[in-house]
Amino acid sequence: MTSPTPPAEPTYADRAFRSPAGIAGGVLLLFLICWIGGDAAFRGEGRVPWQALAVVLTAAPLVVAFTLRPVVLANTQRIKIRNPFRTITMPWTAVADLRAGYSSELFTEDGAKYQLWAVPVSLRQRKKAARRQSRRSLDDPYDRTSVHADVRDTKSRMATADQTMADLRELMERAKAGAGKSASSDSSGSSASSVSVRWAYEVIAPAVVGAVLLVVLFATG
Template sequence: MTSPTPPAEPVYADRTFRSPAGIVGGVLLLLLIFWIGGDAAIRGHGRVPWLALAGMLTSVPLVVAFTLRPVVSAGDRRIRIRNPFRTITMPWTEVADLRAGYSSELFTEGGAKYQLWAVPVSLRQRKKAARQQSRRSLDDPYDRTSAQADVRDTRARTASADQTLADLRELAERARTAGAGAAAGATESSVSVRWAYEVIAPAVVGAVLLAVLFATG
């Protein structure tokens, strides 16, 4: 008689963190570039269409890289950081700390540091959250609110970058407690870094074309 197969561990979808303001800004910039560059390429004379096309080839990948591309994907076993020009993947066991000063940063056990472009720090939001916390402490000095309401209120009074890093720290701690990071480390390399050549190559080609056109003009 065969022994029953143990139930498989539940697999949860990765949580993704992006900057809504960056996405909106990137879309608006792309629309502006295509509007101005497309008009110059179609209606321009002489070298103007070539300059417009070279400028678009340079600027579009850079705008996409810095606004639409950044994202942080966090699962039970690993974290994946997609920055403008690199994608870093590592198991949670390699993560030593997550901090948000003037920018969001991840520190590895080996001492490396990676910025989280998808989690921008807003000093204005942080000051606003501090004022709300100070106002709440004056309104309720004895902390008489319920625990559930207090959790919701705390999240509302926390800057978005600080709250995102708190969520990531919680995922990291949960992975260490469950031992999921050790399982990932047995099947994956410690830290994987891949350069985004699909972004770098067209931007470099466009910059070279612009330099050639200006030099021969």
């Protein structure tokens, strides 16, 4: 009698972390670029239409790269960082730490550092959160409600970037705690090779072509 096949481990969807303000600003900038560039291309004379198209070809990919493209995708196995010009993918076992100072950064076990463009740090939000924490401590100086405090409520009083980094640290700690000793020993020896970095040529190529075309048009004009 054959033994039943063990059920496959469930796969969890990625959690996406990105900046809503960056997306809104990117959509607005793209609208303005297409509107002004399209108007110049249809109504301009001489070389103006070509110059307008070159500006659009140069500016639009850069706006997309710095506003719409950045995102951090994470699940219980790995983290994927999509920055303006690179995409970095690595398992949680290769991650050493996550910090949010003046910018959000990830440090790997082999000493490499990657910035998380999708998690911008706002010092203004951090100051507001500090003031809220200060007012809370004044309202409850003996911390009488700490016994029944909710962790999610504590996060809600943090700045957005700090909330995101706290969520990512929880995923990292959960993944490392769930990994066995053999898995951790194998990954520690190959943390460098397990990090995958891919350049975003789909963003770089059109921006470079537009910039070269713009230089040629102005140089020969």
